[in-house]
Amino acid sequence: MGRILGERTDLRNRAKELKRLVEIEVEIANTLAHEKGVDAARKALEETNPEALNRQKQAKRVGLKDLPNAEKGKVVLRFAPNPNGPLTLGHARGVTINSEYANLYDGKVVLRFDDTDSKVKPPIKEAYEWIESDYKWLTGKKPDIIVRASERMMIYLQYAVKMLEGNFGYVCKCSAAKFKKLRDNSLECPCRNKEVQENLSDWKMMENGTLKEGEAVVRVKTSMDLPNPALRDWPALRIQHTLHPMVGDKYKVWPLLDFQSAIEDHEQGVTHIIRGKDLMDSTRKQTLLYAHFQWDYPETLYWGRVKIHEFGRFSTSGMRKDIEEGNFTDWDDPRLPTIRALQRRGFNSDAMRAFWIDLGLTQKDISVSLQTIEAFNSSKIDEMCERRSFVRNPELLELKTSEKGINNQEISINRHPMNLIEGARVWNIDDKRIYLEKVDVEKENIRLKDYADIEIKDSNAIIQSYERLDRRPIVHWLPFSMAKKAILTIPQGNDIIIQEGMMENFEIIKGNIVQLERVGYAIIESENNSDIIKLLWLHG
RNA sequence: GCUCGUGUGGUGUAGUUCGGUCCAUCAUGCCGCCCUUUCGAGGCGGCGACCCGGGUUCAAAUCCCGGCACGAGCACCA
Structure with missing residues (x-):
């Protein structure tokens, strides 16, 4: 009935009459369904009016909402951090939302350093540049205008x-x-x-x-x-x-902030202010000031507080103290929620933006999981990451051939399973010794990924078939001759976990992100020919 | 206490302006199945929500009233 009225607005003022008619039909349908089953009723409907069964699903709006009172080409936004440290994950929302609106409306973004307090939140000289580069990493370009409050006193x-x-x-x-x-x-x-x-x-x-x-x-x-x-x-x-x-x-x-910010927004011709809702009273104060000066106050939008489960509460000044005390190595310590730490670990800036845009602009206080950001990141970087084998807690086994099989001497494996990155990794297995993870050795029948089904007996891996014969688990492995010592550093809360193992020694290039098969993504941090490969964990 | 804001599945989010096509969108999560693409990949399927109570109406996530919960501001910080 709702649907009829929705489609036929002309019938709305006759809703009462319609209701009777609908009730009669519903009664008939119910009786039919009751006596002959729902399918019969469905079939009857299909015969008389098949369209009625097609319900169109509602779609989700994508991207940011329209900006109120915005004219294309005339929008000026601003992002105003305190230069008392580099940008954090929290700032990323402000950077993303503002720059995205600027993209949408051909507008400009003013990066403004609110450095008017040298006592409670003293600025750090280097932070101005850190923030500029963090901004650029996140948005792919420089802010349109950069101002420092201290220069405009x-x-x-x-x-x-x-x-x-x-x-x-x-x-x-x-x-x-x-x-x-x-x-x-x-x-x-x-x-x-x-x-x-x-x-x-x-x-x-x-x-x-x-x-x-x-x-x-x-x-x-x-x-x-x-x-x-x-x-x-x-x-x-x-x-x-x-x-x-x-x-x-x-x-x-x-x-103070309320005054400086109000004046500067006016000076820069800011049309839209997007800020945290903790600054709602600021808007009200500034509106009163604007009235005195007879200026029009910009459109103002707010976002709520964001908490990331895995990082809990954090503050720039708190991190600064922790770094100074030696609890963290520096601002890019992988345990820290700074943009530089995330960048170092291999997060992709487009994925970060997509995440914040998906969250959108709401005044709700929210608590999101890093997992969600990681999911965005995985889907973005997967196609760019070559696979490598990394065997933790390695155990060396002897590869044996059963009577019928003949061992290949070389096998080649795609750099990327869907061949999104062309080419293959070539493994030579002449040596007949292979590494397997300890936990996998404990299983009796397994399949060496991209190679063969094996049976483990004592310290031998006996090849049963090159074809996949059954549903036995597939595990990653490594020929002895391809293996190089590696350590994987995993940030976990305030701790660092180190995992040692053998890494596939095939085109190990510093700065590349690889997917360690069955383990997860990691970035290579060691120099190209170092004796030990250093890996920094990204996520699963 | 005063002032302001927000309540949609486990977590986020769409829909709320202007009530109807909403037995409520999408993502993430969780569960299951499939797959020689390893996995937290991919494919398929499933689970799961309109804060509560009244009211208005033929019809309420949407409007009104009253509760409740949560959050923020009340700095010579930003």
């Missing part, structure tokens, strides 16, 4: 003066605690009603260092009656005498 300070001159800002000399008390009770602070001239001279004292840290802030006048206390006369700039790694002691007054 003059602009912010000028606007601060404008704000004081316009009398919609004031210098407040109350202590943070005192102001909070007043604010929570909707009371104005005494500094609020100072003359413009007095505010300007106080401002000078902030700028020339007469007033020390914590002795004054510049506030934006809003209203003390606002229902949300967080918005009431919010602080815009404060005094900070700490040295800034990029500009030293050039400035004594620094803007």
Whole structure:
């Protein structure tokens, strides 16, 4: 019935009549189904009206939702990290979503370094470049515009003066605690009603260092009656005498994020802000500021908090501390959720993007598994990865031929099972000794992958057939002459697991990702002709 | 406490604007089968969800009211 009304909107106002008719038909059908079975009813329907059985399945929207109020070619977005470390998996969402929208709308992305706090979150000099390169790796191109807040301080300070001159800002000399008390009770602070001239001279004292840290802030006048206390006369700039790694002691007054970001978004002509929903109050504060300046606030969208099961909670400053204390080797330590660590391990940037785009933009707080990212990665890299044999806990067996078989001396195996990478690996088995994993040796009848069915007796592998005779398990193996010592490093939580074994010594090239048969993907980290092959685990 | 936001299978996600073609999409996960493509590959099949309670309506995932749960902000951090 719903379907009829859906297809025939003209019948909707006659729904009551229709309902009776439908009920009669349903009754007939039910009786039929009851007496002769559902199939009979189905058959009857097929004869009279076969189309009714064709239900069209609904499709899932792919890609990102439309951006509200967006005009192709005129969209300006921004991604604004703090340069206190390289980018992490969390940042990847921001980079991907912003750059993807820019692609969709022929827009631009501003990479903006919000480095206005040298005290609580001191910037790292190198981090500016790290972030630029992480961004480029993730998006395949450089940001359209790069700005550093610390280089644009003059602009912010000028606007601060404008704000004081316009009398919609004031210098407040109350202590943070005192102001909070007043604010929570909707009371104005005494500094609020100072003359413009007095505010300007106080401002000078902030700028020339007469007033020390914590002795004054510049506030934006809003209203003390606002229902949300967080918005009431919010602080815009404060005094900070700490040295800034990029500009030293050039400035004594620094803007806070809400102010700096608001001004800079306006300066850059940002049309759409996509930020975490923890910044919703920022939007509200900034909207109030924009009203003072008579600017239009950009469209704003939010995403919720993302937690990756395997990494738990992490913060850039926390990682920094751990690295300094030696708990991790560096920012690209494979246990870390940084972009550089993921890149080092062999994650593919397109797969990462696909993952974040698939998650989309929702305000829900979500908790996703690294497995999902790995699934995206596998499907992306599989066609590019050659296979290699890596035998863990190797045991050496003697290959024996039964009376009828004749041993091949060389076998060739595809580099890729579907031959997506052309060519073959050639194994010489003249030597008659092979490596098998200990766990596989314990099985009696197995098939050596791409070679032969064998029976294991004592330390012998007796060939029974080159053809596959039965459903016995297929295992990977390695001729003695092809084997080279290798170690596989597997990051697991805060630990590192080392697995030793014998690796197929065939075109071992540093930086290549290979699929270790029956084990998983790994990247080759050792130099091309080193004595021991070093492998770093990617995923299964 | 105040302010704001979010609730669709185990995990994510589509559908919610404008109620009907939704016995709800897709991915991931899990289970089974097939396969000389090894596996966490591929193929096939299966499992599994509209937070709860009312209301409006011929019809509610969708609208209204009331609960509940979870999260965030309330920094001179970003």
